[in-house]
Amino acid sequence: MEKSDSNKNIIETKELSFSYGNSDGNEGKISRISLTIPKGKKTVFLGPNGAGKSTLFLCLNGVNRPDSGKLFFAGKEVKYDQKALSSLREKVVLVFQNPDDQIFSATVEEDVAFGPLNLGLSRDEVERRVDEAISWVGIESLRGRPTTDLSFGQRKRVSLAGALAMKPEVIIMDEPTAGLDNEIVHELLELSDELNRKGLTVAMSTHDIETAYEWADEVRALEKGRLVFSGKTGDFFSDDELVHRLGFLRPAPLVLDKELELITGKKSSPPSRSILEFSEKVLSHKGRHGKITLVPVLEDGGKIPANHNRSGIYGSVARRISKKGLLDVHYRFHAIEKAVFEARRGGDFTIFSEGILLPLIREKLLRLCPKARVETGR
Amino acid sequence: MAGTVSLDSLAQKSMFKGLPPSGKFLFALALLLGSLFSKNLAVPLLVFAIGISLVFLSTGFRFPRIILGAYLGTLSILLVSVFVISLTTPGERVAEFGIVSFTKEGLLLSATLFLRALAGFSILTFFATSTPVPHFAFVFREAGLPAFVSEISILVYRYSLMILEELGRMTIAAECRLGYTGFFRSIKTSARISAALLSRSLAFAERAENALVSRNFRGDFPSFREPKRTGFSWVALSILSFAILYFLGGNL
Numbered sequence: 001m002e003k004s005d006s007n008k009n010i011i012e013t014k015e016l017s018f019s020y021g022n023s024d025g026n027e028g029k030i031s032r033i034s035l036t037i038p039k040g041k042k043t044v045f046l047g048p049n050g051a052g053k054s055t056l057f058l059c060l061n062g063v064n065r066p067d068s069g070k071l072f073f074a075g076k077e078v079k080y081d082q083k084a085l086s087s088l089r090e091k092v093v094l095v096f097q098n099p100d101d102q103i104f105s106a107t108v109e110e111d112v113a114f115g116p117l118n119l120g121l122s123r124d125e126v127e128r129r130v131d132e133a134i135s136w137v138g139i140e141s142l143r144g145r146p147t148t149d150l151s152f153g154q155r156k157r158v159s160l161a162g163a164l165a166m167k168p169e170v171i172i173m174d175e176p177t178a179g180l181d182n183e184i185v186h187e188l189l190e191l192s193d194e195l196n197r198k199g200l201t202v203a204m205s206t207h208d209i210e211t212a213y214e215w216a217d218e219v220r221a222l223e224k225g226r227l228v229f230s231g232k233t234g235d236f237f238s239d240d241e242l243v244h245r246l247g248f249l250r251p252a253p254l255v256l257d258k259e260l261e262l263i264t265g266k267k268s269s270p271p272s273r274s275i276l277e278f279s280e281k282v283l284s285h286k287g288r289h290g291k292i293t294l295v296p297v298l299e300d301g302g303k304i305p306a307n308h309n310r311s312g313i314y315g316s317v318a319r320r321i322s323k324k325g326l327l328d329v330h331y332r333f334h335a336i337e338k339a340v341f342e343a344r345r346g347g348d349f350t351i352f353s354e355g356i357l358l359p360l361i362r363e364k365l366l367r368l369c370p371k372a373r374v375e376t377g378r
Numbered sequence: 379m380a381g382t383v384s385l386d387s388l389a390q391k392s393m394f395k396g397l398p399p400s401g402k403f404l405f406a407l408a409l410l411l412g413s414l415f416s417k418n419l420a421v422p423l424l425v426f427a428i429g430i431s432l433v434f435l436s437t438g439f440r441f442p443r444i445i446l447g448a449y450l451g452t453l454s455i456l457l458v459s460v461f462v463i464s465l466t467t468p469g470e471r472v473a474e475f476g477i478v479s480f481t482k483e484g485l486l487l488s489a490t491l492f493l494r495a496l497a498g499f500s501i502l503t504f505f506a507t508s509t510p511v512p513h514f515a516f517v518f519r520e521a522g523l524p525a526f527v528s529e530i531s532i533l534v535y536r537y538s539l540m541i542l543e544e545l546g547r548m549t550i551a552a553e554c555r556l557g558y559t560g561f562f563r564s565i566k567t568s569a570r571i572s573a574a575l576l577s578r579s580l581a582f583a584e585r586a587e588n589a590l591v592s593r594n595f596r597g598d599f600p601s602f603r604e605p606k607r608t609g610f611s612w613v614a615l616s617i618l619s620f621a622i623l624y625f626l627g628g629n630l
Binding site for chain 2: 063086090094101102104105106109110115117119148162166
């Protein structure tokens with residue numbers, strides 16, 4: 001049996017081809033795709049509608065058995081027997097584009113428990129996983145509700161919880177941000193960052209170029225069922241011709257960087273990943289930057305220090321504590337960006353988050369605002 | 379569309395949801411049979427009173443519009459039926475209005491039928507508003523029916539709800555584009571929607587199957603919160619209820 005480099009790549013395909021029996025042309029077909037999904041990274045799949053992204057995702061989870069080619073998970077070739085498929089589907093989970101395709105049970109908790117029950121886990125373990133997944137996505141209040149009563153955003157959260165309850169190593173989301181409001185999109189991206197920081201490999205497809213550019217470490221681009229790009233996010237978006245051919249616009253921060261280069265004659269380095277990052281390059285802020293304090297919070301709430309600054313939360317634990325009313329903050333989402341705005345104006349800001357996420361927040365803050373004074377409080 | 383969805387939502391929120399579904403079924407059956415075997419009108423009236431009280435309790439004293447609509451629909455059909463029966467049953471004449479006359483036997487028969495039907499309907503609405511559809515699958519399993527029966531019932535339940543939701547969306551979309559102005563246009567629009575619904579339901583079935591398989595579905599729907607099993611107390615309660623009604627009905 002063939003092996004691949006499992007230390008680096010959690011998923012790998014070699015010359016993978018699949019077509020639905022009735023498909024004409026390139027719709028729903030993938031051809032000789034050889035790609036890798038690096039372990040512990042965030043990978044975005046880009047491509048126009050009908051490029052084969054969803055078909056490929058179904059192959060990566062073993063639902064579509066390829067016509068030819070090989071699929072590797074953690075370095076081992078996937079055998080398509082029942083045992084191997086069960087194991088693959090436990091470790092690589094899909095979140096479908098339309099939550100109604102995925103949600104199958106009458107109540108929220110029944111649906112979240114569906115996958116773990118299919119794994120034959122003990123009732124206690126299923127109970128634990130359901131609790132955990134439900135609190136990850138913040139749907140505790142929906143737990144016993146009929147799934148037919150939920151809004152689209154709530155159904156999206158339920159479908160995500162259903163996937164997380166499998167305790168996967170890789171989560172693949174098919175256009176997770178489509179049709180959601182700003183707050184839920186931010187929460188979802190924050191959650192994917194959090195899960196990634198805790199060791200999960202995250203992949204998603206999206207048509208939202210700005211999100212893809214800011215969020216992803218790696219890009220895989222598909223066109224007419226073929227892989228046309230595999231590499232770093234910055235490299236993909238630097239290829240003007242390919243980006244245009246795939247029907248995308250270049251992300252605004254990159255366009256602004258180019259404009260700045262033309263005006264100043266200097267290379268804009270590092271490339272801006274967001275408008276906020278770009279603005280740091282061109283706007284001069286007089287005076288001293290404010291202080292941003294990162295305060296760790298505990299799952300049970302613990303002792304939360306009094307705070308007189310403007311404040312926000314980051315991550316699922318802080319969000320949970322805030323929902324319980326133990327943490328009163330000004331911003332429930334977008335806290336990092338708000339902190340940067342405040343610091344630039346010379347004001348102080350406090351971000352509450354789980355301890356394990358503080359280095360991630362610090363990295364993001366310093367990338368957005370290198371002059372920010374970031375401290376860790378107690 | 380909203381009917382099925384709302385009814386199931388009512389059942390999900392019912393205070394009787396936690397009771398064993400098979401127990402509720404046995405109890406409802408006992409009341410129905412008690413009403414049916416009775417020789418007087420008091421028993422169906424009593425069963426109706428029990429049934430309607432249980433419906434009120436089950437829906438949290440709200441008596442939703444969907445239930446009210448069902449009652450009004452049933453009542454209108456029943457009233458027409460009993461009127462016809464009371465007119466056409468031969469026997470001793472008690473009232474005459476020109477060529478129309480009512481007989482004692484006719485009035486008694488129509489009153490019996492009316493009350494029995496109403497009692498039965500109230501008991502059935504109690505059962506429907508307190509038992510979510512997936513609990514039926516559990517009843518099938520508890521009754522020892524093969525796994526595929528409960529699997530099919532859950533699939534039918536889920537697909538029906540999705541198709542009904544889709545039908546609702548398509549109807550609104552058609553209405554927005556004047557698809558229901560005039561009789562013939564309405565027929566044409568309904569036909570087009572039916573055809574589109576068929577193809578969409580097939581596409582949905584395919585996507586839903588992929589979603590199920592991706593979560594390790596192997597042809598069995600495990601239940602996370604199983605409803606309570608029927609104990610001896612429910613069997614005893616059902617038998618006792620039937621016996622009391624049978625006695626009150628003048629059979630002993």
